[in-house]
Amino acid sequence: MTTKIGTLNLIEDRPLIQWLWRGAMALAALALLVIYADVFDVYEISIVIFTAVTMALLGQNWAGFRHHSITVTILSLLAIQRYGADLSLADSDFLLSYILASQSAFMWMSALFVLATVTYFIGLILRSDFTQQVGTGLTWSAATMGMVGLMVRWKESYLIGVDVGHIPVSNLYEVFILFAVMTSIIYLFYERRYQVRSLGGFVLLVISAAVVFQLWYAFERNAHEIQPLVPALQSYWMKIHVPANFVGYGTFAMAAMIGVAYLLVSWRQQVKADSRLVQSMPSLAIMDELMYKAIALGFAFFTVATILGALWAAEAWGGYWSWDPKETWALIVWLNYAAWLHMRMTKGWGGRPMAWWAVIGLFVTLFAFLGVNMFLSGLHSYGTL
Amino acid sequence: MADSSTPQVQRQTLSQRLFLFLGSMDLAITLLLTLAIASIIGTVLQQNQPYTDYVIKFGPFWFELFESAGLYDVYSSLWFLAILTLLVISTSVCVIRHTPSMLRDMWNLRTHVQEKSLQALKHNERWTVASQAEQTANALQVEFAKQGFRVKQTIKPEGILVSAMRGGMNRMGYILTHSAIVVICLGGLLDSNLPLKWAEWRGTIKIETRDIAVSEIPEASKLPVGRQAFRGSINIPEGRSSSIAFVAMRDGYLVQSLPFRIEVKDFRIEHYATGQPKSFETDLVIHDTDLAEPLATTISVNHPLIYKGYAIYQASFSDGGSKLEIEAWPFAAAQATLVETKVFENTQFHWGKQQFQLEMTAFRPFNINPDPTEEDPARLRNFGPTMGFKLRSETGEALEYLNYMLPVQREGRDFFLSGVRSSPADEFGYLYIPVDSQGEITGFNQFLMRVRDKALVAEIAQQMMAETLAAINSDEQNLQQSLQSTLVKLIAMFEQGGFASVTEFIETSLPEVERASLGPAYLAMLREMLARIYFSDLSDNEMVADEQLLFLQDAVDAMGSLPRYGSPVYLMLTDYEQVEASGLQVAHAPGKPVVYLGCAFLITGVFLLFYLPQRRFWALAKTQQQGSTVILAGMSNRNSRDFEPFFEQISNRLKQLDGNSH
Numbered sequence A: 001m002t003t004k005i006g007t008l009n010l011i012e013d014r015p016l017i018q019w020l021w022r023g024a025m026a027l028a029a030l031a032l033l034v035i036y037a038d039v040f041d042v043y044e045i046s047i048v049i050f051t052a053v054t055m056a057l058l059g060q061n062w063a064g065f066r067h068h069s070i071t072v073t074i075l076s077l078l079a080i081q082r083y084g085a086d087l088s089l090a091d092s093d094f095l096l097s098y099i100l101a102s103q104s105a106f107m108w109m110s111a112l113f114v115l116a117t118v119t120y121f122i123g124l125i126l127r128s129d130f131t132q133q134v135g136t137g138l139t140w141s142a143a144t145m146g147m148v149g150l151m152v153r154w155k156e157s158y159l160i161g162v163d164v165g166h167i168p169v170s171n172l173y174e175v176f177i178l179f180a181v182m183t184s185i186i187y188l189f190y191e192r193r194y195q196v197r198s199l200g201g202f203v204l205l206v207i208s209a210a211v212v213f214q215l216w217y218a219f220e221r222n223a224h225e226i227q228p229l230v231p232a233l234q235s236y237w238m239k240i241h242v243p244a245n246f247v248g249y250g251t252f253a254m255a256a257m258i259g260v261a262y263l264l265v266s267w268r269q270q271v272k273a274d275s276r277l278v279q280s281m282p283s284l285a286i287m288d289e290l291m292y293k294a295i296a297l298g299f300a301f302f303t304v305a306t307i308l309g310a311l312w313a314a315e316a317w318g319g320y321w322s323w324d325p326k327e328t329w330a331l332i333v334w335l336n337y338a339a340w341l342h343m344r345m346t347k348g349w350g351g352r353p354m355a356w357w358a359v360i361g362l363f364v365t366l367f368a369f370l371g372v373n374m375f376l377s378g379l380h381s382y383g384t385l
Numbered sequence B: 001m002a003d004s005s006t007p008q009v010q011r012q013t014l015s016q017r018l019f020l021f022l023g024s025m026d027l028a029i030t031l032l033l034t035l036a037i038a039s040i041i042g043t044v045l046q047q048n049q050p051y052t053d054y055v056i057k058f059g060p061f062w063f064e065l066f067e068s069a070g071l072y073d074v075y076s077s078l079w080f081l082a083i084l085t086l087l088v089i090s091t092s093v094c095v096i097r098h099t100p101s102m103l104r105d106m107w108n109l110r111t112h113v114q115e116k117s118l119q120a121l122k123h124n125e126r127w128t129v130a131s132q133a134e135q136t137a138n139a140l141q142v143e144f145a146k147q148g149f150r151v152k153q154t155i156k157p158e159g160i161l162v163s164a165m166r167g168g169m170n171r172m173g174y175i176l177t178h179s180a181i182v183v184i185c186l187g188g189l190l191d192s193n194l195p196l197k198w199a200e201w202r203g204t205i206k207i208e209t210r211d212i213a214v215s216e217i218p219e220a221s222k223l224p225v226g227r228q229a230f231r232g233s234i235n236i237p238e239g240r241s242s243s244i245a246f247v248a249m250r251d252g253y254l255v256q257s258l259p260f261r262i263e264v265k266d267f268r269i270e271h272y273a274t275g276q277p278k279s280f281e282t283d284l285v286i287h288d289t290d291l292a293e294p295l296a297t298t299i300s301v302n303h304p305l306i307y308k309g310y311a312i313y314q315a316s317f318s319d320g321g322s323k324l325e326i327e328a329w330p331f332a333a334a335q336a337t338l339v340e341t342k343v344f345e346n347t348q349f350h351w352g353k354q355q356f357q358l359e360m361t362a363f364r365p366f367n368i369n370p371d372p373t374e375e376d377p378a379r380l381r382n383f384g385p386t387m388g389f390k391l392r393s394e395t396g397e398a399l400e401y402l403n404y405m406l407p408v409q410r411e412g413r414d415f416f417l418s419g420v421r422s423s424p425a426d427e428f429g430y431l432y433i434p435v436d437s438q439g440e441i442t443g444f445n446q447f448l449m450r451v452r453d454k455a456l457v458a459e460i461a462q463q464m465m466a467e468t469l470a471a472i473n474s475d476e477q478n479l480q481q482s483l484q485s486t487l488v489k490l491i492a493m494f495e496q497g498g499f500a501s502v503t504e505f506i507e508t509s510l511p512e513v514e515r516a517s518l519g520p521a522y523l524a525m526l527r528e529m530l531a532r533i534y535f536s537d538l539s540d541n542e543m544v545a546d547e548q549l550l551f552l553q554d555a556v557d558a559m560g561s562l563p564r565y566g567s568p569v570y571l572m573l574t575d576y577e578q579v580e581a582s583g584l585q586v587a588h589a590p591g592k593p594v595v596y597l598g599c600a601f602l603i604t605g606v607f608l609l610f611y612l613p614q615r616r617f618w619a620l621a622k623t624q625q626q627g628s629t630v631i632l633a634g635m636s637n638r639n640s641r642d643f644e645p646f647f648e649q650i651s652n653r654l655k656q657l658d659g660n661s662h
């Protein structure tokens, strides 16, 4: 083994780069605020500032994130410039129709995610560092294409009609892509910080599953068509509530997949202590800790998201809590992870039971995310199957 | 970590044991999971539906069982509230028990540690410096403070101890998170309908279940203006006003008075180019004696009006009593009667011997539906206005109808479209009446009249019998008789029971061996008869156009469905004047600020808990013959892996001090 598995990577970038990055974020935010001065309301201004600060913090020591953001910006601007005011170019312009139109970008994203999953696993089997690095590269490219797709789709919705335009987090199809992109970026963060490339295949498995589902959803149900927003969704709360939720869903999914890896490794370890798998995977202790970290992060964001949801409900439905199925399932997910955290922090449980619990947590989360839309009816109107 | 499961040595009183049990982690985790599981019930079983729906769904036995378990309103059932209460108590006990030690831990710099215990910590280091212990300790203290630590020096027998701590607020995170649960639940309690349930239990209020005029509702079902929380709804037609709201309770409602009057000026729906709704808006005027002049404003979905702590939301819309002009065409009649009515109005009618009550239930100016006849079934199309109504017979039974004002196209032909069903649980079955060449229903009615004309049918049957027998060269008397009567009978059966009756007749009256050959023959004869009846008013050598054949075919299909249609009359909407009603929700939630405060606690608390680890350092400076020795130790209450590099970083910084202090 040449990689140091599970060592913490806290290398700081050079101050010059850090300041350049922070400056760039500040400038970008400022530019947006000046350009859109007369359409932004106070909420949108806060969202822009909040996003800029978050990106400045994430990117100051994380080169991968900086490259990702810059690439997304360049490609999105390129697509927007190509489009001009003519949506039909999506089919005729070479660059758009093969790469940058949102549908094409999503296709690239899907293919790259699946490829990345396979590559990571091949790297794991061959114990090839290089192959796993390629996996990381592919994951970055997939996340980048996904993000570009979302940005371009945002623009496309405005090209359909000024009153149709909206941020692409409004239906099941769009949030699936958001899920894939968010989960992969969160994973990449931990991968870099804890040097745990061999977990890549496991985490990307759940992303690939999401991608396959989203492709089916698009082909089978024409879900990819951009629809105007129903009145209930025309709210600035949507812009923050939905992404905050998906940080939660993403990290919970990641924790569950680390749980799967944990169970697999601990099983192999019992059968054969020096098996290849055991040697090439991070230690159980690190996976255990990562699981905790992911769930803690998810729990924090899910708390915020649920509270934002309550604030929104107070404005749209006349009450901050209505025991609507989606709301109630959010509470169930939240209570489940609260119990998980207590078990671990105060009763000191760890190891396999907690890994199993994290895996089960994924199913609870999945039901809250998908099952409710499929099987239960309620006030949440953003997507049915 | 403080854990209540550590065995207690002393004897405990019962109340102490209870206190410990309530604050125990095991109970807490059990409660969290129990609450999660209990919450599932209400998402699987749709809550607060009309009780009749539940009876239909579960049958009387299960209906009552579920009702007594409170399953139709799980979240305010006693047992659910009991679990919640227990959670609140458990969390409160937990906070009360842990807060003192948390607060201490937050401030206490732990100055009583000894050298041995420092060396026992996982992260520790030792080095020597040239300066004296006091100087070293001072320099360490300054550097710790620079790094954002709270610091304190204590003189110990073995040297000078510098204790430092960062992130004490982590402990505050615990207090905030857990008090948040209590605060949110208490705020929620203020806004719940528990006081109403209590008042009902004591008998001071009574839930109204009848559908009666507001003026007839007894006082016991009315709630005065007050500080209590409620969530009510009210439909106000355009141009009208209201100062009450209906609060739904179980299978009935209560009437809540408002301290102001809400007038609805106008309700609007705007549409996107694709036909989907874009906005629902209401122009409101609030009339209140406290106002110098009425307050006019516009609300829409996501943009409520907050007035005097009452929030007024756009929740729905409905008809507000649109005026309708209807032509009532009895089937097989040449004349229609004109009816003027309004939505939600009942009108009595006679058709022949039958008496009916016409109950208008709905009107919609647009019906944007997927067009099943388009190649792309997802394509939406506007089918124009519809009216919904019930026809109630003297026996009290009613069928529900949905009639389209404009003819709809199917395979290039126009039809009057009307849906019928016997219960709201069913899908509509549709009757398609072909529109004649004048664009009217008269063509169909005239044909029907002839089918019902006994003399005409007999004459045509005779004609047809004669031609048929001539074709097979037979003049047998018996055959003549039976054929003619069969033909008449077929028409009569068809007219009364549609194709279903005819098929049934074939299946019950024909011997099995003949069914296969004679069955189709009977149907063919029936069709031939109908065609002859239809064309009977044509002069002999007139050409029959394709449209007429198609009309005949469509008319026969419609006639075949008429018996199931259940109404002797077709109601045709000819003109309307729409009046809409805006569905408003009025809410008063005095607990909302409390809940939001709790939410703020929760968010702050959670982030403090997870992301502000409490980090402690101790540096013991011991005087040596030459300079002094520093023993440094550190610990963090979270994320020990992240602490490692942090410890290294701090210790490197501290070691460099040495160089400067030479």
Ligand code: HEM
Residues within 6 Å of the ligand: A296, A338, A341, A342, A345, A346, B001, B002, B023, B024, B025, B028, B032, B087, B090, B091, B092, B094, B095, B098, B174, B177, B178, B181, B606, B609, B610
């Ligand atoms: C809905 C109810 C509750 C929620 C949402 C909640 C949430 C939390 C969270 C998020 C943590 C932090 C865990 C971590 O650091 O990973 C925590 C810690 C803790 N909770 Fe709760 N909790 C609840 C109820 C309770 C109850 C009823 C008790 C009483 C037994 C309790 C006792 C504790 C203790 C002792 C800690 C450890 C604090 C520390 O030393 O860091 N919690 N809780």
